[in-house]
Amino acid sequence: GAVVSQHPSRVICKSGTSVKIECRSLDFQATTMFWYRQFPKQSLMLMATSNEGSKATYEQGVEKDKFLINHASLTLSTLTVTSAHPEDSSFYICSASWQGTDTQYFGPGTRLTVL
Amino acid sequence: QQQVKQSPQSLIVQKGGISIINCAYENTAFDYFPWYQQFPGKGPALLIAIRPDVSEKKEGRFTISFNKSAKQFSLHIMDSQPGDSATYFCAAADGSSNTGKLIFGQGTTLQVKP
Numbered sequence: 001g002a003v004v005s006q007h008p009s010r011v012i013c014k015s016g017t018s019v020k021i022e023c024r025s026l027d028f029q030a031t032t033m034f035w036y037r038q039f040p041k042q043s044l045m046l047m048a049t050s051n052e053g054s055k056a057t058y059e060q061g062v063e064k065d066k067f068l069i070n071h072a073s074l075t076l077s078t079l080t081v082t083s084a085h086p087e088d089s090s091f092y093i094c095s096a097s098w099q100g101t102d103t104q105y106f107g108p109g110t111r112l113t114v115l
Numbered sequence: 116q117q118q119v120k121q122s123p124q125s126l127i128v129q130k131g132g133i134s135i136i137n138c139a140y141e142n143t144a145f146d147y148f149p150w151y152q153q154f155p156g157k158g159p160a161l162l163i164a165i166r167p168d169v170s171e172k173k174e175g176r177f178t179i180s181f182n183k184s185a186k187q188f189s190l191h192i193m194d195s196q197p198g199d200s201a202t203y204f205c206a207a208a209d210g211s212s213n214t215g216k217l218i219f220g221q222g223t224t225l226q227v228k229p
Contacts, residue, residue, distance in 0.1 A: 006158075032215050043204060043219045044159070057214075093158045097215055102147040102208045104217055106158035 003027050004096050006107035013084055014115055021079045021110045023094030029074035030096035034104060035067070038091045050077055084114045117142060119207050121220025128227050134192040136223045138205035141186065145207040149217070150179065150190045153202045162203075163190070195227045 003026040013019050023033055032051050036044040048064075050056040050071035058064045066088075068080040077096075081088055091111055095104040121138045128134045138148075146167055151159035165172045165179040165188065172179045178191040192199055205220040 004158075034215070034217075041222075041224075043222050046216060049214060049216065091156075095158075102210055102215065102217075103149065103161060103164065104215070105161065106151070109156070109158045111156070 002103075002105040004030075004094065004105050004107040006094055006110050008110060009108060010111045010113075012113045012115065015085050016083055018080055018082045019084055019112060021081075021092055021094075021112075023077045023079070023096070023107050025075050025096045025105075028096075028098055030077070031074065031099040032097050033071055033077040034095045034097075035069060035077075035079050036093045036095065038093060038109075040091075044093065047079075081112065084112070086114045088112065089114045117218055119205060119218050119220045121205050121223060123223060124221065125224045126226070128195045128225065130195065130197060130227055130229050132195050132227075134195045134199065134225055134227070135189055136203055136205070136225070137187065137189045138207075138220050139185075139187045140207050140218075142207070142209060142218075143186070144209040144211060145218075146210045147208040148179070148181065148188050149206050149208075150177075151204045151206065153204065153222075155202075159204060192225075195225075197227045197229050200225055200227050 005024045007022045035047045047062045048056045048058045056069035071077040093109040095106040097104045149164035150162045152162045153159040176193045181188045203223045206217040
């Protein structure tokens with residue numbers, strides 16, 4: 001149980017375009033979803049926390065107008081990287097948890113390459 | 116105070132040996148300590164987790180040892196196998212904050228040699 005999926009697994013786009021990444025909890029209702037960014041050989045960096053039906057809470061230094069997060073249902077959250085640039089190339093990972101638990105279950109990640 | 120310090124950065128162990136990874140924290144409000152395993156190009160997978168009310172938790176070949184007074188916890192992998200070669204992250208959370216946020220350590224890359 002506690003499976004989280006992400007789509008797409010890999011995306012290549014041109015500089016200036018926008019990219020949407022989906023995160024789904026497949027077998028549970030995720031009251032909270034988290035979005036992370038991970039650079040090669042580094043730890044996970046939390047970008048934002050989203051609770052279903054509420055605006056996302058962004059970590060310091062993360063541009064909320066650039067990384068748009070929507071958590072419209074208990075099973076789906078989306079991250080849209082707007083006007084992507086090569087420096088946005090990274091591994092983006094979501095995680096999900098349900099109310100009353102500390103445990104986060106992670107998706108398989110999305111490799112974004114901006115040319 | 117929100118940091119979790121993890122060591123070593125990398126570790127090489129022979130097959131059948133014991134792998135030990137250590138983490139230290141400062142925030143005494145942390146009350147949940149999970150370990151995650153991550154293979155290249157994949158998302159982290161929850162391995163095992165512990166709360167401060169116990170000093171040790173074992174699941175198969177994986178054991179967490181927890182020292183509340185020293186504010187340290189460690190992961191022991193017994194009978195290490197080449198398939199255990201991965202990056203391991205410790206983490207900590209403060210349940211009373213109601214944010215659900217995990218604070219991650221820097222990661223340890225484990226290589227188990229056949």
